[in-house]
Amino acid sequence: MLKRHDLLIEAAERGIRLTVQRRALIETIQEAKGHLDAESLWKLARKRDPNIDRATVYRTIELLKRHGMIDELDLMHLNGEKHYYEVKTQKDHLHLACFGCGKIEEFATPTFERLKREIAKKNEFSIQVMRLEIGGLCRRCAAQEEALP
Amino acid sequence: MLKRHDLLIEAAERGIRLTVQRRALIETIQEAKGHLDAESLWKLARKRDPNIDRATVYRTIELLKRHGMIDELDLMHLNGEKHYYEVKTQKDHLHLACFGCGKIEEFATPTFERLKREIAKKNEFSIQVMRLEIGGLCRRCAAQEEALP
């Protein structure tokens, strides 16, 4: 399991003003299983603050992103153009998206870390965000494809 | 320089019906310098076929994508949510996007290829598309940032 930051503590440490709405959303993101889009986060956050507005959700996501506290994913645009969010992990990892069944797998490996160091060094580039997404077929879906004529 | 496929030849080989509109767009993509979004491609393609419609551009892009002839990029959403397109290269490569000046750099390394093989093997995943994007500051912009208080 990848270790993730505690967003509320980190927000406080960073001096981010914690309104009830931000608290509601941050707790929602922290407890979210899987990767959720803004609309889903909004619906869940309303269980904690029934009046929280979509716009507030978007604005808070933007804030957390700027602070590098969450990562934004596209997940190969498997379901439209929306974005998905996850708490930043200690280790960089990549996402495997299956075009067949839509399942998302996460994967971390030292090779990825090595690649990151190599990029930073060779390009003299100061890396802030890194997003590696892979689309294809998971084992099960690849096997099914094979079976068809 | 990364070697890219000849799209028109490949389209013919794949039995893709080559209408004048598709020809116009394919030639445009092939000759494009840098990474262009759908709107820019449309404007350029109109120089070859003045009546080509936006919708045709989107439909053809979708077609070429399905055939794995072009890659779609987000380039860290540096300028809104549009997508950018490039002819598929022989070698996988990644994109470095500078949040300061907006410059996009391409980078290919054997470590990336190794990572790809490792992912496919460890996850038993059949990879079709791989998109590695990095956001941060290029050397010049990082130095400028440093200079400020």
Place this chain on the structure above:
DNA sequence: GTATTTGCAAAAGCTTTGCTGCAAC
């Protein structure tokens, strides 16, 4: 001649914005 593709115009999907009043500190 027939199946596919196009242009057009409209809609859809997701996100951002301007403004006024409210909340945090």
Place this chain on the structure above:
DNA sequence: GTTGCAGCAAAGCTTTTGCAAATAC
């Protein structure tokens, strides 16, 4: 008491879609 934030509603940007007419083979 100030400053910044939230809610609301509207607009924005990019992409998709339905359909009749045109085109490729």
